[in-house]
Amino acid sequence: MNTGASLADALKPGGVKHRPLLLQTKISNVSSELFYQTATELVALLDAKKLSSVELTAAVIARTKAVDARVKAFNSYDEADALAQAAASDARRSAGQGRGPLDGIPVGFKDVIAVAGQPLTASSKMLANFVSPYDATVTTKLKNAGAICWGRLNLDEFAMGSSTENSAFGATRNPWDLTRVPGGSSGGSAAALAAGEAIVTLGSDTGGSIRQPAALCGVVGLKPTYGLVSRYGLIAFASSLDQIGPFARTVEDAAILLGAIAGHDERDSTSFNTAIPDYRTELKKRKGPWRLGIPKEYFGAGLDPEVAAAVEKAIAFYRSQGCEIKEVSLPHTEFGVGVYYIIATAECSSNLSRYDGIRYGHRAKEAKDIIDLYFKSRAEGFGAEVKRRIILGTYVLSSGYYDAYYLRAQKVRTLIRQDFLNAYREVDALLTPTSPTPAFKAGAKADPLAMYLCDVYTIGVNLAGLPAISVPCGFSSGGLPIGLQIIGQPFHEAGLLAIAHAYEQAHDWKNLHPKL
Amino acid sequence: MPAATDLNIDHVAHLARIALTPEERTQFARQLGDVLASIEQLKRVDVSGVEPTAHAFPVSNVWADDVAQPGLSAEDALRNAPARRDNMIVVPKVVE
Numbered sequence: 001m002n003t004g005a006s007l008a009d010a011l012k013p014g015g016v017k018h019r020p021l022l023l024q025t026k027i028s029n030v031s032s033e034l035f036y037q038t039a040t041e042l043v044a045l046l047d048a049k050k051l052s053s054v055e056l057t058a059a060v061i062a063r064t065k066a067v068d069a070r071v072k073a074f075n076s077y078d079e080a081d082a083l084a085q086a087a088a089s090d091a092r093r094s095a096g097q098g099r100g101p102l103d104g105i106p107v108g109f110k111d112v113i114a115v116a117g118q119p120l121t122a123s124s125k126m127l128a129n130f131v132s133p134y135d136a137t138v139t140t141k142l143k144n145a146g147a148i149c150w151g152r153l154n155l156d157e158f159a160m161g162s163s164t165e166n167s168a169f170g171a172t173r174n175p176w177d178l179t180r181v182p183g184g185s186s187g188g189s190a191a192a193l194a195a196g197e198a199i200v201t202l203g204s205d206t207g208g209s210i211r212q213p214a215a216l217c218g219v220v221g222l223k224p225t226y227g228l229v230s231r232y233g234l235i236a237f238a239s240s241l242d243q244i245g246p247f248a249r250t251v252e253d254a255a256i257l258l259g260a261i262a263g264h265d266e267r268d269s270t271s272f273n274t275a276i277p278d279y280r281t282e283l284k285k286r287k288g289p290w291r292l293g294i295p296k297e298y299f300g301a302g303l304d305p306e307v308a309a310a311v312e313k314a315i316a317f318y319r320s321q322g323c324e325i326k327e328v329s330l331p332h333t334e335f336g337v338g339v340y341y342i343i344a345t346a347e348c349s350s351n352l353s354r355y356d357g358i359r360y361g362h363r364a365k366e367a368k369d370i371i372d373l374y375f376k377s378r379a380e381g382f383g384a385e386v387k388r389r390i391i392l393g394t395y396v397l398s399s400g401y402y403d404a405y406y407l408r409a410q411k412v413r414t415l416i417r418q419d420f421l422n423a424y425r426e427v428d429a430l431l432t433p434t435s436p437t438p439a440f441k442a443g444a445k446a447d448p449l450a451m452y453l454c455d456v457y458t459i460g461v462n463l464a465g466l467p468a469i470s471v472p473c474g475f476s477s478g479g480l481p482i483g484l485q486i487i488g489q490p491f492h493e494a495g496l497l498a499i500a501h502a503y504e505q506a507h508d509w510k511n512l513h514p515k516l
Numbered sequence: 517m518p519a520a521t522d523l524n525i526d527h528v529a530h531l532a533r534i535a536l537t538p539e540e541r542t543q544f545a546r547q548l549g550d551v552l553a554s555i556e557q558l559k560r561v562d563v564s565g566v567e568p569t570a571h572a573f574p575v576s577n578v579w580a581d582d583v584a585q586p587g588l589s590a591e592d593a594l595r596n597a598p599a600r601r602d603n604m605i606v607v608p609k610v611v612e
Contacts, residue, residue, distance in 0.1 A: 129596075130596050131595065131596065133588055133592040133593065133595060133596070134588065134592075225573075226571070226572045226573060227572075227573050227575070240570060240571050240572070266580055269575070269578040270571065270573075270575060272573060272575065332561070334557070335557065335558055335561060337554075338554060338555040338557055338558050339558065341551060341555065342555060342558075349532060353533075356533070357598065358598075358605060358607055359596075359597055359605055360596035360597060360598070361596070361598070362598075363598035363599070367608055368608075369608055369609070369610075370607055370608045370609075370610050371533075372608075373607070373608055374533040375533055375534065375535040376535055378532075378533055378534045378535070379534055379535040379536070379537075382534070384540070384543075384544075387534055387536070387540065387544070388544055388547060388548060390532050390534060391525065391528050391529055391532055391534065391544060391548065392548055392551065392552075394528050394531050394532040395523055395528045395548075398528065398531060401522075405555070407568055408558055408561075408563060409558065410568030410569055410570060411561075411563035411566040411567070411568050411569075412558055412561050412563060412566075413568070413569040414566050414567055414568060414569040415561065415563070415566060417569060417572060447547070447550075448547050448550075448551065449547070449550050449551055449554060452551070463569075463572070464572055465571070465572020465573055466572075490572075490573065
């Protein structure tokens with residue numbers, strides 16, 4: 001357990017002792033394999049005609065076939081369809097009609113984001129046979145950018161969980177240690193990148209579901225400001241918290257993918273109408289130094305000492321670059337998990353009422369009437385965690401309990417949001433751990449409450465609607481990745497990415513890959 | 517805030533239209549009791565005079581022009597239906 005003393009050390013100039021890191025042999029060296037290169041590097045090869053998208057896509061497919069029986073990142077993929085998309089990309093480029101930095105790049109999709117003609121299961125028995133009749137807005141944008149829509153990535157059922165163990169189709173494992181979880185709910189999106197099974201991927205983040213698996217798998221994951229990316233075509237979990245966002249091996253790749261999917265969409269009424277900068281250009285223009293806040297509530301009891309040490313070293317790096325490091329307070333942090341599990345479950349109970357066995361999804365075989373059909377279809381189609389959350393959400397919204405739970409939680413949500421906005425009067429961004437611990441063993445958190453506490457550092461960001469990124473910042477003595485979370489101001493993704501990029505460029509965590 | 521033991525799992529599962537097995541009933545009642553007990557800490561927050569937040573960045577009065585847009589064909593819209601006949605979804609008899 002970490003103590004206030006080490007935070008105080010980190011806040012002192014030159015106060016953190018740099019320890020040699022114990023990297024175990026399972027961490028391989030810099031890889032020259034195509035499937036471990038970045039979109040930025042690969043597009044340069046594609047543009048120079050030194051590589052074709054078909055060759056690249058075939059390499060990703062071959063890698064997936066070699067490792068996915070162990071990692072289990074994918075629910076499904078369509079090899080022939082991916083190669084056909086790649087051939088079309090190559091034809092465009094040859095004709096001088098290339099579409100830019102994602103043309104020909106295989107992008108993996110969390111299996112809650114609609115791609116027309118592909119399965120859309122939410123890793124639930126409820127949607128096991130559902131095929132999407134339309135594209136999500138992010139899918140349309142990526143297709144327009146020439147990206148290869150590659151495969152359906154596993155998740156906790158309906159994005160409810162922090163380990164990708166709650167999937168109707170089996171658990172995903174962490175490529176750094178196959179006995180451990182990849183985090184969740186976007187565990188497939190993070191594990192596929194760490195294992196070389198995609199070049200970039202998309203996930204969704206309701207309480208940490210992009211950032212926590214990114215931290216546990218040693219990749220970059222960005223949760224955008226609420227409203228920056230359209231939710232049209234994203235299977236809804238908690239509509240006031242859900243955002244789609246990118247996973248990538250580098251901050252620059254994340255910036256490219258964010259730029260491709262961001263923007264106002266009239267098909268999402270909560271989509272925000274704001275100008276989208278060229279994030280990649282901004283990344284290189286913005287050099288700091290920045291004023292960075294360290295929220296003291298994020299460094300207390302429950303934080304693994306090795307995670308604390310890695311984050312404190314990252315803080316020391318920013319100080320060494322001339323950034324002003326300032327302790328700040330987010331006094332309502334301890335209430336975040338409680339507020340979240342009222343608001344998120346309330347919204348989920350409403351959103352998931354559509355799964356009734358009538359128009360689509362699982363329908364029970366034996367039902368005596370239509371009401372019985374609802375009860376049995378939902379009982380058979382949903383897994384345990386989904387049922388628990390629907391029941392909790394129904395309870396907090398039910399007559400006589402609404403004011404005590406839901407309305408009160410919405411008021412505390414206001415206070416949590418104000419905490420962040422107050423902090424931003426003094427600092428440009430906040431630095432925290434992403435997850436209190438590195439990846440835990442599969443099966444270790446059977447108790448739902450213990451699992452919910454995995455999200456203690458990520459949940460406040462969703463409640464306040466803020467953007468935040470997790471970037472790799474080291475390894476535990478057991479060789480497990482550790483993530484640094486940087487929390488930005490609303491719609492200031494360009495600055496957030498630049499802060500993350502400055503750290504990443506001075507470290508070589510991005511070049512390390514697991515041995516599989 | 518009500519006591520955590522107020523949760524009547526049968527009543528709430530009925531409202532949610534989910535049939536629970538006896539095992540689920542016992543297990544969920546215990547697990548959700550633990551979750552509700554931890555949520556009790558919200559009682560300690562002084563929320564007097566605080567406005568509720570439904571959305572972090574409220575946008576209101578989002579209107580679309582009332583113009584027909586291309587949509588799914590009947591075939592595409594019905595392709596995922598569990599049972600269908602003549603461009604309709606078949607359900608158990610509702611009215612005797």
